[in-house]
Structure formats: structure tokens, C-alpha cells
Amino acid sequence: MHALVQGVILGVLTGGVYALMASGQTLIFGIMKVVNLAQGAMVVMSAYLSYQLFVSFGVDPFLAIPVTTVVMFGVGVGVQLVFLRPLRRDDKSELSLLVTFAVALLIEGLLSITFKTTYRSINTSYANSSWTVGGYQITVVRVYAFALSLVSLGLLFLLLNRTRFGRAVRATVQNPDSARLLGVESEKVAALGFGLGAATAAAAGSVYGLLYPFYSGSHYDLISRLLSIVVLGGLGSVGGAVVAAVIVSTSSAVVASTVSPAWSEMTFFVILLLVLLVRPQGLFGKVGRGAL
Amino acid sequence: MSRGSLVRGGLFVLVLATLPSFGLQHWFLNLMVFVLMFATMSSAWNLVGGFAGYPSLGHAAFFGIGAYSMALIFHGHVLSNGYEPFLLLPLIGLISAAVGFPIALIAMRTRADVFAIVTITFLFMVQTLAFNLRGWTGGSQGLSLPVAPFPAVSFEEPFYYTLVLLLCFTLLVTFGALRSKVGLSLVAVRADEDKARGIGVRVTGVKVLAFCVSVGITAMVGGVWAYYETFIYPQFAIDPLITIAVVLMTFLGGRATLWGPVLGAFVLEAGQQTLAYRLGGSQFYLIAYALVFLVIMLLLPRGxxxxxxxxxxxxxxxxxxxxxxxxxxxxxxxxxxxxxxxxxxxxx
Missing domain, CATH: 1.10.10 (Arc Repressor Mutant, subunit A)
Structure with a gap:
């Protein structure tokens, strides 16, 4: 019982970070129908950025987030402009999938040359401190990370629901053709949307670097988790991704704490298959087109 | 067209079959073994990824399943003539096809994106299991196979000929598919699945069949590889780079063609082995790979x-x-x- 509750606490707190990463990924899918396999690599890249900022200038990873999000926003826009926009074919969705895979490899290669392939971790003064509440360990970093994820998701929500750009994004997700007819510049929305997705990866990445040791190949661990979350939530649904992140993260943490960490990776895949069996469009996805 | 491809196929097999009798050096035969592995796997991937248009990113998992099946069967055994593992390859293919069957059945109910997602998730799950199930796989310590008792002078040849046979089998399957209703159904699936279903194509059946055949062949190659290497580790047996290599070769040569994947494998695998030898470090090689991939996708997407x-x-x-x-x-x-x-x- 103790292990179960501990697992739930851990899972929910970590779920916030995954929600942030996955919301960017599902947003990218919603706008462009591109499954971004480079999302994990972008998270790891931004973890390295905040690592470097911390080591060289002593910048706290939480304070580095404005910097990393801006940088990664630029990277995201660049990737969209250079690699994804030129794909103008019927099999665009298939090609874009492979292109983002190649981008992930490119980022991994560049990171392993710059930073070698040893594990890094960001050791802030509060990295190992924790509170004990009713016999349960709650690490300070995870609480901060959870709070930060809530704030970032709130900002994302405001951006999508209160701004002109957000309205263009939502229109594109719901019906790209009508949106274009009504004057939405779909190319611009796609580029900025990819940048926005990369920016959420950046915010999550700084926190990821605090929570776990990482190396250039860590994005492989992230890909399968993020994809399971995104499919469970419904491809294209940001709200769905948040709910799904908490579900997936909690169940895998519970499996890890009650059964064995060896099988926790299995949880993602089992959840993914169950979703596809029972409700292929995911929790909040609509059949045929994306929802927000 | 029929006579032309017959002549081409016959020539190809003739050249491959007589190649070792020219007294080639070991490094070259070793290179050819790897080229043939990738040519076979690319041709197999082509059945699903090329003809049906379902880009599987999980084929490396089946390569690994084949490798580990081989290792688990023969771990700690003593071989008499060294050919037993080759005789068991069809069994390994069947096991892997059986593993792939439920996955294909579930994953192919939805669109190609989700199929790619399921297969890549499967890949990482199998890799994690190979690391974690230490009782079976030895975890990151790896698993050993008996060393093949072939004479050192012609050590590579049995592997080489086995792979030639596997490649011919795959090409024949592809050729048969091209000229049969199954192949036509697959092409219809790629063009417009809903319409194909509407006019009575047994969409699910052909997709699942193609996937099972494809992963079965891939697993057999994995089995040969494990026996050739005699020691396997999770990170090499189940490597996302294998998937990406196979996809890249198919795209370079030309998807949904008979010879495209073979051409791609001959060009890229030979280039890759040379590059790896020259550059050494695997990081530069990762970048080179990604760049080649991006260039092909952007400039030559049809192959x-x-x-x-x-x-x-x-x-x-x-x-x-x-x-x-x-x-x-x-x-x-x-x-x-x-x-x-x-x-x-x-x-x-």
C-alpha cells in the first residue's frame, strides 16, 4: 500500500513534465499532421542547454527556461522551414515521419560530439532535498517541476485561447482547408506551431535535466513514452495529452514501485495497445480530424 | 518485362553464387555478408513500407527477436557440423511472425501514423526488455552463442550462401507479390485504403500477411547475424539504427520496386562500412547518416x-x-x- 501511494505521488508529479513535452508534440500533429519523432531529441537538447548554462554561468535551470525556450523555438521554426516545408507530396505524412526521425538522429549526433556520451546531471543545491509528508517522500525538485509545468501549460492555454495566433492554430487543427479559405496563413501557422511545440520541449527539457541524468541517446527513452501519451490522449488534443500524461506516468510509476522497474517500460506499450483496441482515436481525439 | 526481369534475376544470382570462388579476401566477404543482410531486410521492409505504405519503424525489434531466439536456442550447446542454426531459421521466422501477428492486427486498424507509432514503441519496449530480463537475455552483459566450427579459410562462406538464399527467397516473394492479387491489393491499400475496402479488397488480410512475412524474414536475418557475431548485446541486436538503415536503403533505391531496396543496400551498406572504418567514431557516422537521409528525402523522395x-x-x-x-x-x-x-x- 505504501509503495502504491508513493508510486502515485511520484507518477502524478512527473506526469506534469510529460504533459508539457507531449502537449507540444500533439500540437505539432494537430497543426501539420506530422508525428514529430524529434520531440524527445529536442527535450534532451534543451536539457544540455540548461546544463551548460548552469555549469558555465551558474544559472538555475528554472531561470534558464526563458533562454532555452527562445532558442528551441528558433530551432523548431528552422527545422520546419528547412526540412518539412519542402515536402509537398501525397505521401507527406509518411515522409515527414522519417524526416523527423532523421532530425532526431542529427541532434543526437551533434550532441554526442559536443558533450560526449557520458551521463550528465544538473546538481543544484536543492537537487537531492525532499519533504516527508505522512511518511511519504516528496522530492522538492519534482514539486517545483510540477508547478512549473502547470504554469507553462496555463500559458500555452492562454496563448491558444486568447490570442489571434491561437485562434488561427485552433482553426487549422479543426479544419485546415476552411482555415485557409478564411485567411489563415497556413504556412506561417505551421512554422510558428512547430516552434511552439519545440518551445514546450525546451521548458520540459530544463526540468528533465534536473529530474534525471541524461545523455545524448536519452531521447530514445522519451520517444516511446511521449508517443503512447499522445495516442492515448487523442492525436492533436492538447487537453487529452495532459490527462494522458498523468495516467501513463502514474501507472508506470505504480508498476515500477509495486511490481518491478523492469516492467514499467512495458506499461506504455500495454496502454498503447489497449487504447488502440478499445478506442483507437484516443480519449479526446475525434475520428478523422484533430480536436483541441 | 517478364523475360527481362528473369534474365536480370538470373544474372544477379549467378554473380552472387560464384563470387566467393574468386578467392576473395576476408574483409570483402565480411562486407558482402553485411550487404546481403541489409539487402534482404530492406526487401522485406519494402513489402510493408513500400507496397502497402505502412512505414514500420519497429523492424529492428524483430531482428533482435530473431537474434535472441537463435541465441537462446543454442546458448551453451555444442554444434556438430555447424549447420544446425541455419536449419532452424524457418522456425525462428515463424516465431517472429507469430509475435508480429497480434501487433499488426491491432496497429493496422488505424492509420499509417499510428502504425508507425506502435511499431517504434514496440522497438523500444523490446530493447528495454532485453536489457531488463537478465535471467533470459543476460541483460547488458549479453548472450553468447557457440562459435561456428567452420574452417578459418572459408569461415564466411556458409553465412554468405545462407544469406544469398534468404535474399533470393525475399526477392521471389516480392516478385510473386508484384504479379499477384496480393501485390495489387497492397498497392490499392497504399493508394486509397477506404476505396480499396469499398471495392472488396481484403484490406486487413493482405496488410497483416505482408507484415508477418516481412518481420519473419527480418528475424531470420537476425538469427544469421547472431550466429555470425557469436555474442549479442541488447544495444546492438535491437538498434533503432537498423530500422533507419533499412528504411533509408529502401527509399534510396526506390520504394515498391523489386530491385530498389537491393540497390540501396549495396550502395549504402558498402559506403557505411567503409565510412565506419575510416571515421571510426560512431558520432560522426550518426550525423553522416542523418544528413544522407535528409538529402534523399528532400531531393529524391521517390528513390x-x-x-x-x-x-x-x-x-x-x-x-x-x-x-x-x-x-x-x-x-x-x-x-x-x-x-x-x-x-x-x-x-x-
Whole structure:
């Protein structure tokens, strides 16, 4: 019982970070129908950025987030402009999938040359401190990370629901053709949307670097988790991704704490298959087109 | 077309079969073993990723399943003549096809994106299991196989010929698919799955069949690889780079063509082995790989063979138009593209 509750606490707190990463990924899918396999690599890249900022200038990873999000926003826009926009074919969705895979490899290669392939971790003064509440360990970093994820998701929500750009994004997700007819510049929305997705990866990445040791190949661990979350939530649904992140993260943490960490990776895949069996469009996805 | 491809196929097999008798050096035969592995796997991937248009990113998992099945069967055994593992390859293929069957059944209920997601997630799950189930796989310590008792002078040859057989089998399957209703159904699935279903194509059946055959062949290659290497580790047996290599080779040569994946494998695997030898460090090699991939995707998304085939046909048609009427511009003749199925058939 103790292990179960501990697992739930851990899972929910970590779920916030995954929600942030996955919301960017599902947003990218919603706008462009591109499954971004480079999302994990972008998270790891931004973890390295905040690592470097911390080591060289002593910048706290939480304070580095404005910097990393801006940088990664630029990277995201660049990737969209250079690699994804030129794909103008019927099999665009298939090609874009492979292109983002190649981008992930490119980022991994560049990171392993710059930073070698040893594990890094960001050791802030509060990295190992924790509170004990009713016999349960709650690490300070995870609480901060959870709070930060809530704030970032709130900002994302405001951006999508209160701004002109957000309205263009939502229109594109719901019906790209009508949106274009009504004057939405779909190319611009796609580029900025990819940048926005990369920016959420950046915010999550700084926190990821605090929570776990990482190396250039860590994005492989992230890909399968993020994809399971995104499919469970419904491809294209940001709200769905948040709910799904908490579900997936909690169940895998519970499996890890009650059964064995060896099988926790299995949880993602089992959840993914169950979703596809029972409700292929995911929790909040609509059949045929994306929802927000 | 039929006689042409027969001659081409016969020549190809003849060259491959007689190659070792020229007294080649070990490094070259070793290179050829890897080239043949990737040619076989790319041709197998082509059945699902090329013809049906379902890009599987999880084939490396089945390569690993084949490798680990082989290792688990023969771990700690003593071989008498060294050919037993080859005889068990069909069994390994069947086991892997059986593993792939439920996954294909579930994953192919949805669209190609989700299929790619399921297969890549499967890949990482299998890799994690290979690391974590230490009782079976030895975890990151790896698992050993008995060393093949072949004479050192011709050590590579049994592996080489086994792979030639596997490649021929895969090419025959592809050739058969190209000329049968199954192949036509697969092409229909890629073109428009809903319409195909509407006119009575047994969509799910052909997709799942193609996937199972494809992963079965991939697993057999994995089995040969494990026996060849005699020691396997999770990070090499189940490596996302294998998936990406296979996809890249198929795309380079030309998807949904008979010879495209073979061509891609011969070019890229030979290049890769040379590059790895020259550059050494695997990081530069990762970047080189990613860049080659991006360049192919952006500049030559249809692959070498279909592009070349179109050029040739356009020129031929332009010439025939010139000689008959003389008045019609070659551009106008070339602009009328034949439908997908025709184009694909002709380039095979």
C-alpha cells in the first residue's frame, strides 16, 4: 500500500513534465499532421542547454527556461522551414515521419560530439532535498517541476485561447482547408506551431535535466513514452495529452514501485495497445480530424 | 518485362553464387555478408513500407527477436557440423511472425501514423526488455552463442550462401507479390485504403500477411547475424539504427520496386562500412547518416530507380513521338504520367 501511494505521488508529479513535452508534440500533429519523432531529441537538447548554462554561468535551470525556450523555438521554426516545408507530396505524412526521425538522429549526433556520451546531471543545491509528508517522500525538485509545468501549460492555454495566433492554430487543427479559405496563413501557422511545440520541449527539457541524468541517446527513452501519451490522449488534443500524461506516468510509476522497474517500460506499450483496441482515436481525439 | 526481369534475376544470382570462388579476401566477404543482410531486410521492409505504405519503424525489434531466439536456442550447446542454426531459421521466422501477428492486427486498424507509432514503441519496449530480463537475455552483459566450427579459410562462406538464399527467397516473394492479387491489393491499400475496402479488397488480410512475412524474414536475418557475431548485446541486436538503415536503403533505391531496396543496400551498406572504418567514431557516422537521409528525402523522395525509370521512359517516348509525327513537343508527351500501378510494374 505504501509503495502504491508513493508510486502515485511520484507518477502524478512527473506526469506534469510529460504533459508539457507531449502537449507540444500533439500540437505539432494537430497543426501539420506530422508525428514529430524529434520531440524527445529536442527535450534532451534543451536539457544540455540548461546544463551548460548552469555549469558555465551558474544559472538555475528554472531561470534558464526563458533562454532555452527562445532558442528551441528558433530551432523548431528552422527545422520546419528547412526540412518539412519542402515536402509537398501525397505521401507527406509518411515522409515527414522519417524526416523527423532523421532530425532526431542529427541532434543526437551533434550532441554526442559536443558533450560526449557520458551521463550528465544538473546538481543544484536543492537537487537531492525532499519533504516527508505522512511518511511519504516528496522530492522538492519534482514539486517545483510540477508547478512549473502547470504554469507553462496555463500559458500555452492562454496563448491558444486568447490570442489571434491561437485562434488561427485552433482553426487549422479543426479544419485546415476552411482555415485557409478564411485567411489563415497556413504556412506561417505551421512554422510558428512547430516552434511552439519545440518551445514546450525546451521548458520540459530544463526540468528533465534536473529530474534525471541524461545523455545524448536519452531521447530514445522519451520517444516511446511521449508517443503512447499522445495516442492515448487523442492525436492533436492538447487537453487529452495532459490527462494522458498523468495516467501513463502514474501507472508506470505504480508498476515500477509495486511490481518491478523492469516492467514499467512495458506499461506504455500495454496502454498503447489497449487504447488502440478499445478506442483507437484516443480519449479526446475525434475520428478523422484533430480536436483541441 | 517478364523475360527481362528473369534474365536480370538470373544474372544477379549467378554473380552472387560464384563470387566467393574468386578467392576473395576476408574483409570483402565480411562486407558482402553485411550487404546481403541489409539487402534482404530492406526487401522485406519494402513489402510493408513500400507496397502497402505502412512505414514500420519497429523492424529492428524483430531482428533482435530473431537474434535472441537463435541465441537462446543454442546458448551453451555444442554444434556438430555447424549447420544446425541455419536449419532452424524457418522456425525462428515463424516465431517472429507469430509475435508480429497480434501487433499488426491491432496497429493496422488505424492509420499509417499510428502504425508507425506502435511499431517504434514496440522497438523500444523490446530493447528495454532485453536489457531488463537478465535471467533470459543476460541483460547488458549479453548472450553468447557457440562459435561456428567452420574452417578459418572459408569461415564466411556458409553465412554468405545462407544469406544469398534468404535474399533470393525475399526477392521471389516480392516478385510473386508484384504479379499477384496480393501485390495489387497492397498497392490499392497504399493508394486509397477506404476505396480499396469499398471495392472488396481484403484490406486487413493482405496488410497483416505482408507484415508477418516481412518481420519473419527480418528475424531470420537476425538469427544469421547472431550466429555470425557469436555474442549479442541488447544495444546492438535491437538498434533503432537498423530500422533507419533499412528504411533509408529502401527509399534510396526506390520504394515498391523489386530491385530498389537491393540497390540501396549495396550502395549504402558498402559506403557505411567503409565510412565506419575510416571515421571510426560512431558520432560522426550518426550525423553522416542523418544528413544522407535528409538529402534523399528532400531531393529524391521517390528513390533512384523510379526516377531513372521515368527519365528513360520520357526520353524513349519523346523519341518515338518525334519519329512518328515530329510536331508534338517531347514535354507534352512526358507530362502524361502513367498511373501508379503501371509505373511501378514497369520499373520492376
Amino acid at each position: 533512384v530507380l523510379p526516377t531513372l525509370g521515368d527519365r528513360l521512359r520520357q526520353r524513349r517516348r519523346a523519341r518515338s513521338v518525334d519519329s512518328t509525327s515530329g510536331g508534338v513537343t517531347p514535354m507534352a508527351a512526358g507530362a502524361a504520367e502513367p498511373p501508379v500501378a503501371l509505373r511501378r510494374g514497369a520499373s520492376a
